[in-house]
Amino acid sequence: MIFVHSLHRWLVLFLFLLFSGANAGATEASLNVYVVNYPLKYFAERISGPHVNVTLPVPPEVDPVYWTPSIADIGAYQQADLILLNGAGYAKWVSKVSLPRSKTVDTSREFRDQYITVKEAKTHSHGAEGQHAHEGLAFTTWMDLSLAAKQAEAIVDEIVRKRPQHEDLFRANYRSLEKELLALDSRIKAVVSPNHTIPIIFSHPVYEYFAKAYGLNGRSVHWEPDQDPTPGQVAELNKLLESHPANWMIWENTPIKSAVDVLEVMGIKSVVFNPCGNVPPEGDLLSVMKDNVTKFELVFH
Amino acid sequence: MLDSFYIAWKYISYNRIKTAVLVACVTLISFLPFALQLLLNGSERQLMSRAVSTPLVIGAKGSALDLVMNTLYFGDERPEVISMQAANRIWDSELALPIPTYTRFKARGYPIVGTTLDYFDFRGLNVESGRNLAVIGECVVGARAAEDLKLKPGNSLVSSPESLFDLAGVYPLKMKVVGILEKAHTSDDLAIFVDLKTAWVIQGLGHGHQDVTQLKDPTLVLKRSGTNVAATAKLYHYTEISEKNIDSFHFHGNTDIYPISAVIAVPADEKSGTILQGRYLGKNETQQILRPAEVIDGLLQNIFRIKNVLDAVVSVVALATVMAIVLVFALSLRLRQREIKTIFKIGCSRLTIAKLLAAEILIIVAASGVLCGIMLTVVNRFTNDLVRMLFIA
Known part of the structure; x- marks a missing residue:
């Protein structure tokens, strides 16, 4: 009888160790996300909570649009699990570095037909190209809060693809964020539209x-x-x-x-x-x- | 027996030219089929392994073989270019990962391959020394190319002009070597990899120059009006991208319509690959989608058909050579009748005489065997290069 009792204890201990070991193995690594500006960081953090580690390597006193990354910064972006770009030509450095496309998401690509083109006031000509201006795109897309919601949607889609096990949580967080963004959008319209x-x-x-x-x-x-x-x-x-x-x-x-x-x-x-x-x-x-x-x-x- | 070999050796040494011709004939006739087989095995191995590991290739309609050879082996074939929209189309379909490649330019005889960082992951290429591409104007060199050109991280490499006589053409770009790849034993060893954007800079689609609106030197300004500044041909264009001038580099127009040679599509699964293939079957489709393994298999079938013809030719030539050798020996025996009689008269048996002749033949065959072995070893050592030279380049 004493032997059976002791066997039970050992069995319970064995099962405890087995399950605790399995749980330890199942602990997922946090998704390492690099972004190019704060709005994207905010959206990614709001949507994914503790499941994602979001990094914006731009010093606080610098405007990310004019920031230039060092080679080490570029290496960190390349090593990330996911790189969130604003698109619309935001941060000129993006067009001059090598980033893996498989990890890169242009969050405004979905509404690229709504990009606003801005031209330099003065045109110039050289070589065989003839007269031209360096056209650029307006880049602060999130200032239109309905577009900001679309950018957040692009982020949630990609994060869900990377961590499908938390889809319900991510989608719920996104819906809450979208609601707040669209409520603010309506408030701005209400403030502005009369005048x-x-x-x-x-x-x-x-x-x-x-x-x-x-x-x-x-x-x-x-x-x-x-x-x-x-x-x-x-x-x-x-x-x-x-x-x-x-x-x-x-x-x-x-x-x-x-x-x-x-x-x-x-x-x-x-x-x-x-x-x-x-x-x-x-x-x-x-x-x-x-x-x-x-x-x-x-x-x- | 040793005596027979000694006398046979003396005879052979005396008749050097006849022996050399015989050895050459036997060597060549045995070398040819073996060497051919070695090369074919090598080509099959090299071509197929890379083709099988590349699921799908998309390019302009035209020669399927040219497209695959340019995309997989960076050969000299120049398929019609397509635009970056072809890669974006695959990206938007979400069926496969598109890896664009642009293989048009060379540097000191080695192909410059413009692509994205995904190519390195896809091919499993690792940087042995230095680092991977980070900013435009940099290049990463394949192991063999680095060895041949004596390059290491920190050196620079200048792109070759497309035409020596194109004086008004694009300026060569001085690229910074930032990394050397580990040996992969594929065409990647002989390539110089750059970011796609660097390839466009080499082509002149992107460039850096002094700020035209801030020019102080009057000889640089052709005409200045309220809304336009026209620069003269004296305006300095940067031929090297450095930390100091990188901000001045820019691309004109929409980069979505910039050229690429092909797109390697890596589908998520077999089904996605099949659906993607189906999307290129339209009548008005200007692009083709290929499974490289099928194209290379077709090429190998042709090579094997040629090999069968060559085998038949070699067999006939071998038969003729053997008959000629038999004739040479028969004539030689007739010419040596007096000599054989003398040997017989001094007391040698017919068996001894037969042994003498057999020893001569053995020495010739053995010498040919050794020579053939050496030649096959050399061919085996350089199979990859020979395959590249004969079937790829």
Whole structure:
């Protein structure tokens, strides 16, 4: 009887060890995802939670669109399980490096027919090619929040392909994210639509998708928020105001006081609408966007 | 018996020219069929193994063999180009992984293969020294090409102009060698791999130059208006992509319509491959999809048919040679009648005389055997190169 009792104990211990070993073997490695900007990082993290390790190797003080990776950074991208690109020509470095296509997802490819083309003001000619301008694409696609939802959808599809065992969770997370993005999209439309023809000035040409999506009457200049405007820039703005009498300038970041003062003399008020290309010091993409919309209510009240 | 060999050797040494001709005839007639077999085995092994490991190839309609030889073995055949849209079409179908290849240019006689990083994973190619491609303007060199060109990471390699007389053509690009591949014993050993975008820069579709709108030197500006700056031919185009000038490199127009030679499609499974093949059967289809194994099998069937003809020719020639050798020996015996009689008179038996003649024949056959063996060893050593030279290049 004592022998049978002891046998039971051993059997229980054996089964415990067997199952605990099996569970240890089944622990999956976290999917290693590299992204090119913060909105993609936010979407990937919102969708996949702890199952994915998302890296944006751009330093916080640098705008990812103008960042240049080192050879080691490129190597890290190449070694990732998944590389999420914004597409639409975002981050020029992408077109000059070698990335494995099998791991790369262009999150805006699905709506590439909606890309906005921007041309250099001045054309040039050399060689046999004749006159041409270096055409580019507007790249801040996520500023149109309905397009941002589509980008998030491209991400969820790819992550589900890589980790199909968590599909239900990922899809549920995506639906929640999509709902929030589209709710914010509706809120912007509600804020803007009554007075969407009000002329405004964008301090930088990064609001193309935003302006198109919400029907804004905006024109762009090239003013940096951390630099004093040059006399040339002021003259250019004065000329623009003749045909486009705006009372507001939309900035990417908080402008320095001297720039705000110059604008105030011209009768232009300043407001910040942060595109949030890099990780914000506080909050997340949606909280920054909500804050942007609240500030926008001042412009379109 | 040793005495017989000694006397036979003395006779052979005295009649050197006759012996050399006989040895040459026997050697060649035994060498030819064996060498042919070696080469055919080598070609079958080399061609088939690579063809079987490449599931599908898509290219412009035309010669299937040219397309496969260019895509798999980087041969000199130039199939019609297709555009990157062909690769995007496969990508969008989600049936297979597309690996575009662009094999058009050369550097010091070795093919430059423009492709994506997926090619290295697909072929199982590893970098032995240095690192893999990271930015445009870099190249990774196959093991044999690196050995022949004495290249190592850090060296540079200049692309060859397509035509010596094309003075207005594209500037050669000085590429930075960043890695040497491990030996793969395939055509990859003899190739220089670059990113597809680097191949387009070599072609002149992408380039870097001074900022035309910021030019200060008046000799560089042909005409300047409010909206356009026309540069003169003096405008400096960069012939090497470096950290300093990489930002100035750009591509004009839509890269989706840029040229490639072919696309290797790696389907997820057999069913996906079959569905993909079905999508290229339309009447107005301008591209063809091929299973390289079938194309190479067809080529090998032709080679084997030629081999059968060659075997028949070699058999007839061998028969004629053997008869000629018999005739040579018969005539030689007649000429040596007095000599044989003398040997007989000094006391040698007929058996001894037969032994003497047999020893002569044995020495000739043995010498031919050794020579044939040496030649076959040489052929065996260089089978891969010979196969490449005879059947691929």
